[in-house]
Amino acid sequence: MPTVATAGFAAALISLGLVVIGAAAQVSAHQQARVAADLAAVAAAHAHARGENTCAVAGQVAGHNGAALSGCVVTGADVTITARIGRREVSSTAGPV
Template sequence: MPTIAAAGFSAALISLSLVVVGAAAQVSAHHQARVAADVAAVAAAAAHSRGEDGCAVARQVAGRNGASMSGCGVSGADVTVTVAVRGREVTSTAGPV
């Protein structure tokens, strides 16, 4: 009987570990997406202020940060960038100070 209880405890512990690892991966993806979106938006706003294509710059910067850009828009001097990392999507806006 103790063997069955130990097997049940082990299965429960493994299941809990998998849930924790999955949640940590999602938090990590969100943080990576947030950083990529922020950096891409700032780079895009700087490029846009110089007369360059801010969205093209944002796409390059997002890619270098492990993200894929799913949206970009320019409104006046502000640039809004949306990126995704492992299914987590984040939007960031930057413009002149």
């Protein structure tokens, strides 16, 4: 009987470990998407101020940071970028100070 209880306890610990690993992966993807969106927004705002192709620069910077560009909106001098990694999507806005 102790073997059955031990196996049940081990299965519970493994299940808990998998849940923790899954949650950590989601948090990591969110943080990576946040960084990619922030960097892409700053680069895009700089490109916009210089008269360059804003969304192309944003897409390039997002790609270099492991994200896909899923949105690029220019409103006046501000640029709002949405970056996606996996199922996590994060938006960031940048403009002149």
